[in-house]
Amino acid sequence: MTITTRQLLGGVVGLVAAATSFAGPEEDRKAFQSFYFDRFPQVTDHADFKNGVYSILPEARVQWEQIEEFPPYELAIEEGQALFEKPFANGKSLADCFPNGGIGIRQNYPYFDTARGEVVTLELAINECRTTNGEKPYPWKKGPLASVSSYMAYTSRDAMIDVKIPDDPRALAAYEDGKMHYFTKRGQLNFACSDCHMYGSGQNLRSETLSMSYGHTTGFPVYRAKWQEMGTLHRRLAGCHESVRAKAFKAQGPEYRNLEYFLAYMSSGLEINGPSARK
Amino acid sequence: MKTFRMITVLSALVLAPLTHAAETKDSAASAMAAAQSAWDEAAKLGYWWLTTERVMKESKKQFEAGQYDEAKALADEAVLLSKATLAQAKRESETWQARMPR
Numbered sequence: 001m002t003i004t005t006r007q008l009l010g011g012v013v014g015l016v017a018a019a020t021s022f023a024g025p026e027e028d029r030k031a032f033q034s035f036y037f038d039r040f041p042q043v044t045d046h047a048d049f050k051n052g053v054y055s056i057l058p059e060a061r062v063q064w065e066q067i068e069e070f071p072p073y074e075l076a077i078e079e080g081q082a083l084f085e086k087p088f089a090n091g092k093s094l095a096d097c098f099p100n101g102g103i104g105i106r107q108n109y110p111y112f113d114t115a116r117g118e119v120v121t122l123e124l125a126i127n128e129c130r131t132t133n134g135e136k137p138y139p140w141k142k143g144p145l146a147s148v149s150s151y152m153a154y155t156s157r158d159a160m161i162d163v164k165i166p167d168d169p170r171a172l173a174a175y176e177d178g179k180m181h182y183f184t185k186r187g188q189l190n191f192a193c194s195d196c197h198m199y200g201s202g203q204n205l206r207s208e209t210l211s212m213s214y215g216h217t218t219g220f221p222v223y224r225a226k227w228q229e230m231g232t233l234h235r236r237l238a239g240c241h242e243s244v245r246a247k248a249f250k251a252q253g254p255e256y257r258n259l260e261y262f263l264a265y266m267s268s269g270l271e272i273n274g275p276s277a278r279k
Numbered sequence: 280m281k282t283f284r285m286i287t288v289l290s291a292l293v294l295a296p297l298t299h300a301a302e303t304k305d306s307a308a309s310a311m312a313a314a315q316s317a318w319d320e321a322a323k324l325g326y327w328w329l330t331t332e333r334v335m336k337e338s339k340k341q342f343e344a345g346q347y348d349e350a351k352a353l354a355d356e357a358v359l360l361s362k363a364t365l366a367q368a369k370r371e372s373e374t375w376q377a378r379m380p381r
Binding site for chain 2: 023028031032034035179180181183184185186187188190192194198242245246247255
């Protein structure tokens with residue numbers, strides 16, 4: 001049996017069509033990133049998206065860089081390091097719960113824990129380490145947890161976000177749940193994350209310029225001038241939900257963990273530069 | 280006979296506001312229960328509005344203060360809000376994928 005060129009071509013076309021009609025996370029990520037590359041051609045170095053909205057606002061960036069010289073989050077890093085190194089009552093410490101003693105690992109979070117069947121964020125892992133060692137958990141959105149997370153991010157600066165979706169249907173489901181959440185309109189004002197942070201990115205909303213979701217997880221935790229203190233990513237997510245008059249979900253509940261999983265996966269390849277400062 | 284009639288009239292006069300109060304209390308309570316179940320239905324789908332929660336809290340507050348008409352009006356409003364939330368949940372579950380970049 002001989003195969004004609006035509007049959008061969010037909011087969012190739014069929015394969016290509018099959019591959020493009022299945023949009024897995026990898027295809028999602030490429031489309032997601034290209035969206036921003038096309039929308040902001042002035043950002044020629046794509047790695048610069050790690051700087052959030054400042055990658056598209058040259059003037060605000062100058063101010064921001066000045067702030068970053070004497071960063072308002074410095075105290076949080078120091079406090080975080082002290083808490084990180086302080087032994088628990090049982091003699092163990094946070095370092096004992098993490099790969100590489102917890103240093104330089106922020107880029108691998110959140111990850112899908114196949115044994116547990118759920119997404120584990122860095123903040124969840126920190127608090128679980130405390131409770132399994134007989135210590136009280138920290139509050140989720142600010143304070144000591146934000147400090148420890150800041151310190152751990154700081155030791156991971158310049159490492160590239162490396163969030164994986166393992167070959168496990170539950171991992172894919174968690175990712176899909178986060179994705180669905182990102183694109184669905186919520187709250188009485190009827191806005192999706194994507195309405196503001198994709199299709200509205202670069203535009204002004206009241207006094208703020210809407211940031212891109214490519215790079216949304218690189219800089220957290222952040223010191224926000226409006227808060228006058230540090231906050232975790234989930235604190236920010238709750239704030240965005242409330243701004244569209246949706247009730248926020250619980251910090252570190254499954255909804256926000258899945259959403260973080262999606263966001264972090266979309267930002268794969270960008271460098272961690274947290275903690276950072278925001279307006 | 281006359282006295283009996285007078286007692287009936289008098290007691291009707293006295294009791295009417297009481298039964299009215301009992302009625303409005305009941306109808307407020309059932310409006311509030313309807314609001315709660317409409318809320319639960321949307322919340323089960325992961326949709327909830329801050330606005331609705333505030334209206335429901337206010338309704339409870341009015342109820343506790345004995346302001347049953349106000350409590351009922353607010354609970355009715357909350358039902359409408361939760362119906363809108365449910366409609367949003369349904370619409371979004373059918374349309375969100377169109378919002379993805381490709």
